[in-house]
Amino acid sequence: MLFDRVNQLVQDRYGGLSTVDRAALRSEYQIRLDAVCAPDPQTCASTKAYPVVQAEITALGDEHSFFQTPDDFGDFVASATGGNRKQFGVKLARLDGENRVVLEVVPDSAAAEAGLSRGDVLQTIGGQPYTYERLRSARLGDQATALGVDRQGQRLNLTITPRESSTRDLPRLTYAGPQGKTAVLRIPTFLTGGGVAQTVHNLVGQAQARGATGLIVDLRGNGGGSLSECDSAVSAFVPDFVRVARTSDGDVQTRVSRGLRLEDGQAQGGVRNPKLWTGPLAVLVDKSSASCSEFFAYEIQYAGRGPIIGEDTAGVGNTATRVFPLPDDAALQLTITNYVKPNGAPYPVRVMPDQTVAQTEDTIRRLTQGVDLLLDSGVRALSAAPTLSSDRARN
Known part of the structure; x- marks a missing residue:
């Protein structure tokens, strides 16, 4: 049953970029499962299918799709829902x-x-x-x-x-730079059971009220999460942007404007009292910045709102995944969508920084001495970062 459900999802819901023949893949791994479950496949325990399913999803050739054992899925649910x-x-x-x-x-x-x-x-x-x-x-x-x-x-x-x-780990605000006038908005994850985007807008409002002269968004180590939370959070810095999702069921256009998210013209959530940061902006990323944190950085970069500083990101920046529950409390994370701009230009696999600052053992050692080299680079970059014109802010 577990094997059949996995393959049904792979056949019907996969929307990634793999070109592997999925029907042939199922046939190959059905033979392997039959061998594992011989002589009586009717009483075969689900646990025997785990390595077969894991191998099949690996052979699909999509590094963002993978099988989750019940323990793995339990940890994911706790993180996704803000559970304990x-x-x-x-x-x-x-x-x-x-x-x-x-x-x-x-x-x-x-x-x-x-x-x-x-x-x-x-x-x-x-x-x-x-x-x-x-x-x-x-x-x-x-x-x-x-x-x-x-x-x-x-x-x-x-x-x-x-x-x-x-497990909830919501965004937080600190201050750095000369006279503490640079706001540092740390977003550790977009996977906290909601509230990320609203918190981002609230904190941007706090930075504005305090008179911050520049703002740094820190996405280092942010492995992603909810794309809707990410989109609404980006809208605190980019007043309007559009993306097209290509799925197994067809194309869906998403427009995000001032915290409101529309899919094919239908409202799909937003934030209360949206804010818009129009001052100098920089975004910090590293090789662990993944998934929708890459979307966040790319939308900032695409709009020309400010420099991206750090390392090449993880490489999940053009697709989206969904986690499907399976029998016996296991799950399948499967790529269901790939993304393009309205003109058909694909989103990049990974975000390439405008200014490269690699995290090495030396930078970690400097951190133990109280020096954050990447953050310092962000503070310096703000002096040359663009502001958002009043015309663009009204759009």
């Missing part, structure tokens, strides 16, 4: 071969309560030399764990306790 799961609420970067430098601390998380900060270097855990596996084991446990942390040369002893907490 046991976590520390910290994101790490590699240094000296380990995931040991704090890149981000989720507000109101266990890591925030413990006092961890961006740039901290994890040195010991439970009195033992730090390893990522020890941290993972501590997260899955229930006990308070001692952390030895280096913060710009100062040794700190902190205590962290994992707990069930929300």
